[in-house]
Amino acid sequence: MANNNAPVRASGGGRKPKTTGQQKSSITRINPPDELMGDHAIRAWKQQSKVLIDRGTFEIEDALLLQAYCNSWQLMLDAEVRIAKEGLTIPTADGSEKMHPVVNARDKAVSQLSRLGSLLGLDPLTRMRLNGAAKGGDGEEGNAFAGF
Template sequence: MGGIASVPGRGRKADPRKSKNKNINVPTFSEVVDIEPPEYMSDLEFAPMIWRSIVPELLENELLRITDMHNVEVFCMAYDTYRKSQMELAKEGVTVLGASGSPIKNPALTALNEAARQMATFGSLLGLDPSSRQRLTGAGDKNQTNPFAGVLNM
């Protein structure tokens, strides 16, 4: 009588933090000091704007490495699409007339949702939201002392 436990590879996975074969050769990538938006973005309205907003912040916090630049690029392109889709929705509304003349969902809604998902994904990789920033910087580490510990004894 076979159960889940008899299937190979389904047991408890080893904790990688306790592995004897831990890779101690952590790669270090070149830090970016200053970088302008790619030339092709100059034809776009919002991508260079958001680039010039987030890149200095990432540089100031020493979070940006050369290997992160594709994430910045995708985030900025998604932001451009997001803003343009939002403008289209404001102009045309959430429904438009389809080929048959009946109302259909505006395709800009789909573009807006996809761009928002991309922004969330790539923004998280860059530390642009509080939880991923904490993950990247180590802020809120459990080893930090709590200044309020022991204040209230209940």
């Protein structure tokens, strides 16, 4: 015997809403924070915040991630300048050579750039995913095996 008091689900009730066009950020412009580490970080902030705002993906809660991204950019560039001047290795007390510590700092900055850029949608792979989602695609239009 069927229960007539059971709730009825609307068809398509569980589907994600289709997004058409570009989203709109609630921010139109944001000034660089004082905590940026140098001129390169400030330029990166201005450039990347504009890209993210124009794309409609930047909100105020993303500012800390962008700040860390821009400071990582500054650290990487500063490390590369030192490496160019001082070389990849430094002499040790016993006369041998070891890897310059700035090389490790540069590698960490590059790693942070990669991670933070991905979180912000600034890398090519994440951009493709975001663009596919914004267009309502499931990423399988060009897949020859999609019909199987």
